[in-house]
Amino acid sequence: MLRFLPLKLGRLYRCLKLLFVVGLFIVLLMNTHNLFTSFQKNELTDRRFIQLNKCPACFGTSWCRKFMNGQVTFESWGRLRFLDVFNVKNVYFAQYGEPREGTRRIVLKRLGSSQELADIDQKICKRATGRPRCDLIQAMYKTEFARLNGDVRLLTPEVVEGWSDLVHCPSQRLLDRIVRRYAETKDSGSFLLKNLKDTERMQLLMTLAFNPEPLVLQSFPSDEGWPFAKYLGACGRMVAVNYVGEELWSFFNAPWEKRVDLAKQLMDIAEQLTNNDFDFALYLLDVSFDNFAVGPRDGKVIVVDAENVVVADKRQIKQNKPENYDVWYESKFEECEKEACLSFSKDILCSRVTVDHNYYAICQNLLSRYATWRGSTGGLLHDPPPHIAKDGQLDSLLDECANPKKRYGRFQAGKELREYLTQLVGPAR
Numbered sequence: 001m002l003r004f005l006p007l008k009l010g011r012l013y014r015c016l017k018l019l020f021v022v023g024l025f026i027v028l029l030m031n032t033h034n035l036f037t038s039f040q041k042n043e044l045t046d047r048r049f050i051q052l053n054k055c056p057a058c059f060g061t062s063w064c065r066k067f068m069n070g071q072v073t074f075e076s077w078g079r080l081r082f083l084d085v086f087n088v089k090n091v092y093f094a095q096y097g098e099p100r101e102g103t104r105r106i107v108l109k110r111l112g113s114s115q116e117l118a119d120i121d122q123k124i125c126k127r128a129t130g131r132p133r134c135d136l137i138q139a140m141y142k143t144e145f146a147r148l149n150g151d152v153r154l155l156t157p158e159v160v161e162g163w164s165d166l167v168h169c170p171s172q173r174l175l176d177r178i179v180r181r182y183a184e185t186k187d188s189g190s191f192l193l194k195n196l197k198d199t200e201r202m203q204l205l206m207t208l209a210f211n212p213e214p215l216v217l218q219s220f221p222s223d224e225g226w227p228f229a230k231y232l233g234a235c236g237r238m239v240a241v242n243y244v245g246e247e248l249w250s251f252f253n254a255p256w257e258k259r260v261d262l263a264k265q266l267m268d269i270a271e272q273l274t275n276n277d278f279d280f281a282l283y284l285l286d287v288s289f290d291n292f293a294v295g296p297r298d299g300k301v302i303v304v305d306a307e308n309v310v311v312a313d314k315r316q317i318k319q320n321k322p323e324n325y326d327v328w329y330e331s332k333f334e335e336c337e338k339e340a341c342l343s344f345s346k347d348i349l350c351s352r353v354t355v356d357h358n359y360y361a362i363c364q365n366l367l368s369r370y371a372t373w374r375g376s377t378g379g380l381l382h383d384p385p386p387h388i389a390k391d392g393q394l395d396s397l398l399d400e401c402a403n404p405k406k407r408y409g410r411f412q413a414g415k416e417l418r419e420y421l422t423q424l425v426g427p428a429r
Contacts (some may be wrong), residue, residue: 044072044094044108044238051117052236056145056199057124057136059111059207059214060184063233063240072096072106072240090114093243096232105243106232111211111307117237120210145205149198154191155179160205165285166212169350171313174219174280179204181218184234214239216306220282227269229293229304244302248366249289252376257425259380262294263367264421265301266380270358271418279314283349287361288340289373312350322351330410331360333403339372340365359414363401370402393420 043049044067051058066072075093090110097103110117122132128139140146148155155178157170167175176191185200193201207214217231222242230242251262273282285308293304317325329352334343342361349355364370371379381398388394397420400406400413 042070042073044074045070047236050236050238054121054136055236056202057121057140057206058203058234058236059239060203060234061236062184064235066096066233067235067238071098072108075105094240096240107229107241107243107304109213109239109241110237111213111239120206140202140206145202145209146198148193148201148205151194153194155193160208163209164212165308165310165346166216167208168310168346169312171316173315174311174313178208178215178219181221182215183218183231211307212309213305213307216282216309216311217241220280222302225272227272227301227303228306229302241304244293244304245295246293247290247304248292248294248301248380249373251294252289252373252380256383256385258299260421260424261299262301263380264418264425266292266362266366267359267414267418267421269301269303270362270414274355274358281312281314281349281355283310283312283344283355283357284308284361285310285342285344285346286340287342287365289366292366310346310349312355314353317351317353325351326353328352328354328408328411329356330404330408331355331357333360333364335370335403339374354411356410356414359401359410363398363410363414363417364403368398368402369395388424 047053050067052061052064055061063072073095075095090113092108094106094108095103096106112120121136124136124139124143125132125134127144128134128142141149148159154172155175157167157172157175160167160175161170162168166178179193179196180189180191182188182196182200182204184203185196187195196204204215214231214234217228220226220228222228222230229244232240232242234240248262251258254262273284275281284303286305291303291305293302294300295302329348332343334341342365344357349357367379367381369378369382371377376382379398381394384394397413397417400409401417404410404413406412
């Protein structure tokens with residue numbers, strides 16, 4: 001009887017697949033008129049669609065002229081609104097065109113699901129009026145987002161601490177950096193909050209509280225060598241970032257040499273975000289194969305989802321000297337049945353100078369045998385060539401980096417793993 005089970009499951013799968021195709025065909029027929037309308041209309045010029053009408057309860061306006069001029073257009077399937085039900089993250093591919101430069105691919109993000117955005121509206125209304133619905137624009141001026149309007153000079157830690165991962169433990173130096181590099185104002189370059197317009201302050205604070213990813217990309221820009229996608233601008237609740245390339249997941253079964261190169265870059269990212277000349281440690285709390293992408297031309301690995309990043313100011317930690325600040329902190333390995341799970345304490349990440357979290361996250365969730373994603377196991381460095389497998393050094397370093405057996409073992413294993421991968425990559429990439 002058991003031998004017939006796979007056959008039955010196969011038939012069931014084919015039936016479900018057929019039903020899905022038929023259902024999709026019926027939906028297409030029922031939406032034929034809307035289908036043609038969608039392809040003819042550029043909804044990115046519609047103020048209500050991009051929710052520009054909700055500003056300053058939005059992410060910015062620096063790219064509105066480009067949107068309104070029709071320079072930004074959805075790619076093919078992105079124009080079909082009935083497919084939004086499958087696009088839970090509200091991430092779209094689009095084309096951006098400059099008259100003299102031609103068009104290029106970009107990524108548009110609403111920075112949250114439709115429900116999360118609706119929840120934000122309700123919270124703003126409830127805080128301002130006590131009701132779930134209200135005039136959102138008027139309500140913004142009665143919330144904490146308007147508290148700093150007027151002649152307030154600085155954005156200070158006590159105002160925004162804990163609002164999001166980015167400012168879980170903010171220093172004045174970090175907040176000055178965020179304000180100085182804020183791209184949604186014409187007068188960027190000053191750390192003085194009073195130089196921003198009232199609406200710009202509210203937009204900055206709402207972004208900081210709801211989804212600080214745009215501020216991470218602006219404060220630690222790719223132009224300075226940080227491994228993040230380039231921030232382009234925003235209009236209403238639509239943010240534009242540079243298209244990097246295919247997700248890291250697409251390279252799970254790439255040739256061995258390619259996977260080694262990608263693994264080496266991932267370990268370099270862990271090192272750069274942990275130890276850099278700026279003395280800011282950026283800890284990645286959400287590490288999975290779909291949060292990284294690979295450039296099609298240069299093969300460079302880039303972080304494409306920077307919402308969950310804790311930034312710790314090492315200079316502040318050394319100055320304030322909290323308890324055990326100079327004791328090396330080892331992240332605790334915790335095997336779980338879910339994909340891309342990590343164990344961490346934000347408070348500890350914010351109070352230690354030397355932390356191995358980024359190496360732990362990269363090794364456990366991406367490189368080692370503990371990494372699982374979409375049903376695949378073994379990590380990015382699965383199935384090494386026979387001579388590498390026989391040597392055993394790679395497996396030993398990956399195991400110690402993910403689940404160390406010795407005290408401070410991950411610190412040493414991370415360093416040796418980077419060196420080992422560098423040797424495997426060779427002098428030329």
